[in-house]
Amino acid sequence: MRGKNSRMVMTFTAVIAIIGGLAAWRFFTVRGTGTCAVLRSLPASGKHGWRNGELRYHGDVMKYYKVRSLSPMADFSFTRQNISLSGYRDLTPTEASFLFEGARAVIFSTSDGTRWELVLAPHAELAFTTWVESAPHARQIRPDYNQLRERVKRIRSRATQR
Incomplete structure (x- = not known):
């Protein structure tokens, strides 16, 4: 026993x-290595669904880390080319009581159709908007020919195996 x-x-x-x-x-x-942010997925109403966290930018990827998460990975990851800004809205008085003073919500959507609201301090909102809008259009990105060649080889090898 x-x-x-x-x-x-x-x-x-x-x-x-x-x-x-x-x-x-x-x-x-x-902690302290990114931009403080509050994020929620839409549809949502009132003060429900907001999650505190930090944003980190890594080139064309923005990673969101929730404050109350133990995962060693980012909780959400957004690619700059897959984000489109939908608009802005003022915070309700209830939301303004616990979010950044003088902030507004940035509404954006991802290529899979998910809509999000993001609240940042005014200077961070400007940085986020600039980061999204400065993304090169998908057609302007040059293809990596070595990667394409490897992909064709894999497809051909699968076809010959059948």
């Missing part, structure tokens, strides 16, 4: 240590 209890305590301690390690890693690697 005593051995069974000690094994259970050791397992519980190990699980708590792993969760604590993940929380510490996320806290020290994400």
Whole structure:
């Protein structure tokens, strides 16, 4: 009986240590290294659905890390070419009471049809809008011919295997 209890305590301690390690890693690697942001997917109403987090820009990808997440990966990832700005709206008095002062919601959609609202500090909103609008059009991006060649080889090898 005593051995069974000690094994259970050791397992519980190990699980708590792993969760604590993940929380510490996320806290020290994400906190303060990006732009504070509040995000929610639409449709939503009132003050429901808002999630606090941080945005990080990595070239053509914007990564969103929720504050209350233990995942070592970004919770949401948006590619600049797949974002289209839909507009802006003023915050309701209820939303303004817990969001950034003087901010407004940026409404955008992704290529899969999902609509989002993003609230940032005014200077960060300008940076986000500029980042999205400065994206090169998909037709202007030069193809990587080596990558295309490899893709054709894979397709041909699959066809010959059948």
